[in-house]
Amino acid sequence: MQYKVIQRILGLLIMVFSLTMLPPILVGWMMGDPELTPFWEGFLLTLAVGFVLWLPVHRERRDLRLRDGFLIAVLFWTMLSAVGMTPFLLADELNMSAADAFFETVSGFTTTGATVLVGIDSLPRSLNFYRMELHWLGGMGIIVLAVAILPMLGVGGMQLYRAETPGPIKDAKLTPRITETAKLLWYVYLALTLLCVFAYRVAGMNWFDAVCHAFSVLSTGGFSTHDSSMAYFDNGLIDYITIFFMLLAGMNFSLHFVVWNQRELGLYWRDSEFRAYISVIVLLTLTAFALLMGFHTLTDPEQAFRYALFHVTSVMTSTGLIVTDHSVWPNLLPVLLIFSSFVGGCAGSTGGGIKVIRFLLLMKQGIREVTLLPHPAAHLHIKINGEPVSEQVVKSIWGFFAMYIAVFTVFMLGLIAAGENQVTAFSAVAATLNNMGVGLGDVASNFAGLNDFSKWWLSLAMLMGRLELFTVLVLLTPAFWRR
Template sequence: MQYRNIIRILGLLVTLLSVTMLPPALVSLIYRDGGGVSFLMAFLWCLFIGGFMWYPNRAQKGELRAREGFLIVVLFWTVLASFSAIPLMLLDEPNLSVSDAFFESFSGLTTTGATILTNIDVLPHAVLFYRQQLQWLGGMGIIVLAVAVLPMLGIGGMQLYRAETPGPVKDSKMTPRIADTAKHLWYIYLSLTIACATSYWLAGMSVFDAICHSFSTIAIGGFSTHDASIGYFNSPVINLVCVFFLVIAGVNFALHYAAVQSRSIRSYIADPEFKVFIAIQIILTLICFTVLMSAGVYGDAEQALDQALFQSVSISTTAGFATTSFADWPTLLPLLLIFSSFIGGCAGSTGGGMKVVRVVLLYLQGIRELNKLVHPKAVFTIKLGSKALPNRVVEAIWGFFSAYAAVFVICMLLLLASGMDDISAFTAVAACMNNLGPGLGEVASNFASISDFSKWVLIVAMLFGRLEIFTLLVLFTPAFWRD
């Protein structure tokens, strides 16, 4: 294991992270809210520690193997999320404990969107901007950004990319060189962010709110600059803008790249995962609309459709934005929406959850097993669109699902042991592992009231969800550490 090389890379990445402390300091200067000193101090700390890690190991360069790739991805998220907590711990307002600061920073960088903060509207603009920025940086995975600057890192990036990229098929690249792939991903990501911010501004948001909410929308994060989230604006137009960009961000970014390159939407139409993803959004919206109308929750059909569409897309894509308290809807709907977050977005998107393609393959595998019961000697292949998948991919899907279920149960049992009620424990783990944010019961609005032990359990759940289970779980196998 190339430990010194890994420390060198982490040192460079921490140094890069230090630069992200400067924009909130600038925001503080513009709005004169007094929060800039903490971010400047955090900048100096990160710059010093990053340099201290890099300088003694600056000559330790070498091509990373698969094992180093997995290790550095896990260290990347844990180390950078930990360093991201520094300014939150230094702030006077809000005055956060170590556990709270770590929970907020991990939630931001993993794009979970669960928060321990209350009275968000009165927080300094620098803090509000920093939270949104964390989600934006975590949305596509800062590892991809780091791979895009490979000349500075001096490493091969394919191992990092394969360890970070979500979805069951990780060997396909949009361009021959991984650095080009990362750059194209970020060009698309940045372009969508600008388009989203402009749309929010035209729809009635202030410039500050438009920029901040575009960060968390394209990242499918869910943080907001207001306690009432998107509901603060009370605007059906803003709701539609949010829904539109959440759907775009929930689609595989490789499809966006193919569409840009070919200047055609055929890549979307031909993709089976995309079609299932859109179908899920439509079905959820129709179910929510029907139940809301039949229960008389809203006075007219237009308002019911607006709320049904927004909450269905927000929760199922794992964004977690809110226009109303969906926990107060008829019991069927809150649970249905929480369960929809287990599916999440498409592979290669900024969404959380198990990913649509995995759920589709689990369904197809179940159908194949039923067919085998009827025709034991027949040979059935699983196809995704017109492409037959090898058994290894299907086996990996089942392995992922089993590991996901095991981690979920362990985390939930730990929360129950800490004294949390069953509904709160179940939905808290679902919200954090699926990188969703809001849950039900005690964690319906925020996570401020839960114990520090529960917060640390949920931080681990966020990491498992963001790193797609196996990337983190493989570090606990003895074979990983053998030379």
């Protein structure tokens, strides 16, 4: 393990991250916030921490190995959250404990959107903007952003990209150079964000809310500048704009780029994962609509359809924005929505969960096993986009699925042991491990009522979900540390 090189990279990344505390200062100054000291102090403290880490080893120059990339990914997200929580800790109006500040910061970076804050409408604009900025930066992964700029500082990026990028197949690149790949993904991300901002502004949002909610939607985050989330606007057009961009954010950003590059929308439908993604959303939306109308929860068909589509899209893509309290819907629906968050978004998206491609392969494998029962000698291949998938990929996805269930069980039992009831424990772990943010029971509105242990415990769940389990779990194996 090249510890000095790792220390140098962490120092560089943290110093770069310190700059993210400057935009909230500008926003606060423009909006007339009376107190911006927490951000100035946070900026200086974060810059100092990064500089102290970097200075002793700034001459170290060696190529990274994949093993180093895994360690950097985990350390960076942990340390980033530790230094990123300083504005929350230093803001007198929040009076947050370390557990609360860390939870809020991790929730922002991992694009989970679970919050411990109450009275969000009255927060200083600088703090609200900072929360959204955390979402936006975490959406595509700060490490992927760093891959695009670190080569200029003498740091190679392929190992970092493979350790950070979500999805079961990580070696596919849009361009031969990983730096260019990262840049292209960010161009797509930025372009969609700007489109969302202008769409919101045209629909009636002010510029501040438009920018903040575009950050939240494109990162599939879920933070809002209002306690009532999107229900605050009570605007059907805003709801449909949000649905549209949540759908885009839950799709593979590489696919967005290929479609844009080749100017052919039909490429979307030719993608097996996209078809599965849309099919699940349509099926769940029709089910939710039928139940809402059948139980007379809502009587206006258009509103019932819009609310059903909004919440299905929001929860499945792990965004977590809401237009109404779905916890009071017919009992089947809230639970069905929670289960949809396990499917999550597509690989290569900003969404959380297990990912659509993995579920698609699991279903195809299950169907193949059933088909082989009466025909055990048959040779059947699992195909994605018309191409056979290697047995090694199928095997690794079964391993990931089994580990996901095991990790979920451990986190849920930990919450129950900490005193939470079963409904709260189940939904809170689903909300955090799937980076979705919306729970049931005692966390239906927010996570403020949980004890400190539960907040630290769920912060770990959010980090593991964001790094897709194995990046963290591999550090716990003796083989990883062996020379």
